[in-house]
Amino acid sequence: MKTYRVDISSWTASFRYPNLISGLQPTLEVPPLSTVLGLINAAAGQYLEHEDLIIGYYFEFAAKATDLETIYMIEAGKNGQGSNSGKSNVIQREFLFENRLSLYCADSKIIDFFREPVFPLLLGRSGDLASVEQIEEIELAEIDHAEKIRGQIIPLKGNFLPGVIQALPKYFTNTFPRQNIGTEPFSVIRYNVFDLTTKIAAFRDHTLQKDGVDIYFHHFKL
Amino acid sequence: MKNLKTQGFILIDVDVVALNNAGKSTSTEAENGVATKRIQKNGRSYTYVSGQAWRYWWRNALQKDFNWGLSPIIREAKVAFTAANPIQFADDDVFGYMKAATEVVTDEKGKDKKENITVTRVSPLKNSAIVSVTSVQVVENWSSMSRHEGDAVPYTKQEYSAIMKGMFSLDLEAVGTFAAYNKTGFKNLSAKLREEALAQTGSSEISDPHLPSAKGEAHQLVRLDKSIRTQRISETLSALKFLSGGAMQTNNMADVAPTFVILATTTSGNHPFSHVATSKGSIDQTFELNVDGIEEILRDFKAQIQGKVFIGHRSGFLSSADVQKLEVLKSQYPGVVELGSINDMIDKYVAQVEKQIP
Numbered sequence: 001m002k003t004y005r006v007d008i009s010s011w012t013a014s015f016r017y018p019n020l021i022s023g024l025q026p027t028l029e030v031p032p033l034s035t036v037l038g039l040i041n042a043a044a045g046q047y048l049e050h051e052d053l054i055i056g057y058y059f060e061f062a063a064k065a066t067d068l069e070t071i072y073m074i075e076a077g078k079n080g081q082g083s084n085s086g087k088s089n090v091i092q093r094e095f096l097f098e099n100r101l102s103l104y105c106a107d108s109k110i111i112d113f114f115r116e117p118v119f120p121l122l123l124g125r126s127g128d129l130a131s132v133e134q135i136e137e138i139e140l141a142e143i144d145h146a147e148k149i150r151g152q153i154i155p156l157k158g159n160f161l162p163g164v165i166q167a168l169p170k171y172f173t174n175t176f177p178r179q180n181i182g183t184e185p186f187s188v189i190r191y192n193v194f195d196l197t198t199k200i201a202a203f204r205d206h207t208l209q210k211d212g213v214d215i216y217f218h219h220f221k222l
Numbered sequence: 223m224k225n226l227k228t229q230g231f232i233l234i235d236v237d238v239v240a241l242n243n244a245g246k247s248t249s250t251e252a253e254n255g256v257a258t259k260r261i262q263k264n265g266r267s268y269t270y271v272s273g274q275a276w277r278y279w280w281r282n283a284l285q286k287d288f289n290w291g292l293s294p295i296i297r298e299a300k301v302a303f304t305a306a307n308p309i310q311f312a313d314d315d316v317f318g319y320m321k322a323a324t325e326v327v328t329d330e331k332g333k334d335k336k337e338n339i340t341v342t343r344v345s346p347l348k349n350s351a352i353v354s355v356t357s358v359q360v361v362e363n364w365s366s367m368s369r370h371e372g373d374a375v376p377y378t379k380q381e382y383s384a385i386m387k388g389m390f391s392l393d394l395e396a397v398g399t400f401a402a403y404n405k406t407g408f409k410n411l412s413a414k415l416r417e418e419a420l421a422q423t424g425s426s427e428i429s430d431p432h433l434p435s436a437k438g439e440a441h442q443l444v445r446l447d448k449s450i451r452t453q454r455i456s457e458t459l460s461a462l463k464f465l466s467g468g469a470m471q472t473n474n475m476a477d478v479a480p481t482f483v484i485l486a487t488t489t490s491g492n493h494p495f496s497h498v499a500t501s502k503g504s505i506d507q508t509f510e511l512n513v514d515g516i517e518e519i520l521r522d523f524k525a526q527i528q529g530k531v532f533i534g535h536r537s538g539f540l541s542s543a544d545v546q547k548l549e550v551l552k553s554q555y556p557g558v559v560e561l562g563s564i565n566d567m568i569d570k571y572v573a574q575v576e577k578q579i580p
Contacts, residue, residue: 009496012351042491045225045432063263067272067351068244072320097261097268097353116526117491118225118432120348120391127273129350129389131496176404 001140001203004111006103008039010130013061013123014095018168024066027094029190030059030153031123032168033218034180036103039130040110045118047174050222055105056215058151058208060191062098069093099123101130102208104140104215111135140203146214149198151191154216155184159200163187170220181222224489226528226578228392228459228571231495233482234352235539237383241352241468241478242271247380250362254377258360266357266505269382271468273351276388279467279478280349280458281313287464288457293319306341308400308410309419309446312454315398318345327413339412346396347458352388355509356501365473381474385509387499391491392458394579398451400444401430408433411444419444452579456572459485463565481539483564484516485571486531487578494519494526511540513547520555529574532560534567 015028015035036057041047072088101123105111114132121130153168154161170182191209202214240258247255261268284290293304293311308315320342327337360382368374400410400419411419419425424447429440445451465479484495498519500512520531533548540548552559560570 011353011496047433063261063268065261066244067259069272069274097263114492116489120227120393120491120493122348125273126345126348127350129348129391129493129496131493 001106001142003104003106003138003140003203004108004135005138005205006105006111006114006135007133008101008103008114008121008123008130009133010099010101010123010128012095012097012125012128013099013130014093014125014128016124017166022089023091025091025093027064027096027124028166028168028188029061029064029096029164030151030188031057031101032153032166032170032186033220034169034171035124036101037171037220039101039103039121039123040113042119042121043113043117045113050171050220053105053107053110053220054217055103055110055220056152056203056217057104058102058191058205058213058215060100060151060209061096064094064096066092066094095124095128099130100133102205104203104205104217138205138207140205140215143202143204143214146198146200146202146204146216147195148204148209148212148214149196149200149202149216150189150193150209150213152216153186153188154200155218156187157185159187159198161187161189161196161198161200163189163193170218171222182220224395224528224580225491226394226580227488227491228390228394228455228575229486229488229493229495230390230392230459230462231484231498232388232390232462232480233355233499233539234386234388234465234478235384235481236386236468236476236478238381239383239468239474239476240379240381240470241269241476242275243379243469247362247378250378252364252376252378254375255362256377256379258380258382260358260360260380261353263357267360269354269358269360269384269386271352271386271388273349275467276349276352277317277347279465280347280461281317282467283461283464284313284457288461290457306343307415308343308398309415309422312457314343316345316347316392316454316458318343318347337413339414341409341412341415343400343410344396344408346393347390348392349390350388352386354382354384354386355499356385356503357506358382358384379470379473385499389493389496391493392455394455394487394575397455397458398446399428401433401441402444403435403441416444419446422450423447424449448579452576455579456576459572459575460568463568480534480564481536482511483534483567484531485534485567487528487575488523488526489528490523490526492523492526494523511544511547513544513551517551517554520551520558527558528578530558530560530571532562532567532571532574534562534564536564
């Protein structure tokens with residue numbers, strides 16, 4: 001399959017676990033689909049209504065550390081909007097160091113946004129500035145039974161792969177306040193796991209890691 | 223709209239510091255041990271300063287050296303927030319805010335009613351953490367508090383010497399430009415503040431190119447007078463010269479003002495200068511300036527770079543080989559690369575950006 005690949009790197013990144021509000025804030029080891037689609041929106045400078053989007057991605061990092069951070073916890077008021085009460089707190093937040101996100105999409109319109117992104121690209125928090133390293137057109141070989149699934153999230157249902165299982169949103173609405181769209185359980189599989197036999201159809205990128213990574217393509221409709 | 227951004231890259235060179243601490247040390251045998259922030263990668267340490275701490279230094283420099291009246295912190299019961307008034311307070315404008323509140327307004331029938339005036343502003347200034355370029359040997363040192371009679375109170379702290387890198391992106395279109403419509407992260411002004419903003423001399427309304435309304439029409443943004451926006455942008459960038467800060471200053475005072483800086487205006491949100499400082503050596507211990515990388519950026523992003531790229535370095539910081547490479551780069555790109563001392567380059571970049579501001 002002919003597709004484009006955008007390589008994005010950042011010094012730091014942090015993808016928060018949904019539903020955890022206080023205490024240590026761990027980071028997911030792979031960004032959820034909503035983060036990646038948000039990144040595309042940042043590059044596009046607008047909210048995109050995806051009728052039919054096929055997208056795959058791979059994420060790796062060099063280290064994980066914990067930062068001490070002041071946060072402002074605002075209580076939810078009416079209609080889910082912020083209220084006037086809350087408090088500041090010092091929390092431990094995990095973050096990832098020296099990261100790389102490879103984004104695969106055959107739609108050149110999506111890819112073109114990364115050639116001159118409108119807003120700064122961020123991988124998580126507002127300080128996690130990221131840069132586009134390169135954009136290239138590549139050919140990926142189809143694999144019927146993927147073995148090298150890693151650095152990705154895979155829908156749990158029907159696949160039942162090991163990994164951290166998390167209910168993750170696929171996208172957010174552009175309403176006020178924002179609503180999750182398509183939350184479902186995913187296996188979050190970090191980049192450095194062993195091969196395993198699956199029945200998943202995927203595409204192999206030979207250039208990643210030592211002997212390639214099988215990229216699963218998510219099919220997203222709004 | 224050209225979508226202009228200032229893309230900046232800095233290096234700081236510090237000796238025996240503990241710039242940003244991480245609370246109680248869990249690796250010490252001492253009872254009172256303070257740990258410094260660091261990342262362990264492949265068994266080696268890389269020290270860092272949170273992006274949040276860098277912003278704190280930046281804000282303080284603007285207050286001390288540019289007389290910015292910082293937005294007052296208002297405390298009501300358990301909550302604290304800034305005034306969220308970017309018209310009056312430049313730091314609210316540049317650094318962003320969130321304020322959840324209600325305001326009593328008079329409706330059309332003359333009745334008082336409570337209206338939600340929750341406002342948020344995404345910071346036009348985004349900055350990375352400041353991370354050591356090379357691996358760093360962190361040492362644990364003894365100190366004691368011993369000014370009084372009786373036993374001294376001993377404690378330990380972690381200290382290091384390092385060359386550290388940071389980068390930032392300042393959205394030149396967003397400074398002094400505010401939305402008053404209801405979108406998460408976009409409603410910067412309450413209706414009252416919007417009126418106040420429009421009443422300012424020289425302020426105007428412009429169409430928002432990014433977020434059309436449900437009907438597909440452009441929302442209107444309030445934009446302050448060009449002189450105010452220019453002043454806020456120039457001072458934010460000039461403040462780099464006066465950055466100071468870091469924890470434990472009495473014992474570990476260090477100069478955290480940049481010893482190397484790259485400043486450029488781009489038409490893109492992409493930060494191109496993230497890989498210009500690298501490390502080499504068997505344990506990543508030697509700093510190296512990637513001049514070839516800078517050259518690659520000048521070539522690859524030629525169409526997105528507006529005006530000149532300013533590279534400033536403090537004399538004695540770079541090796542003579544690196545300085546020579548930069549001189550060659552300057553001669554290869556006449557009219558594109560300016561090279562000089564830190565403060566001179568910051569001033570010259572600020573003079574350039576003042577002409578570029580829309």
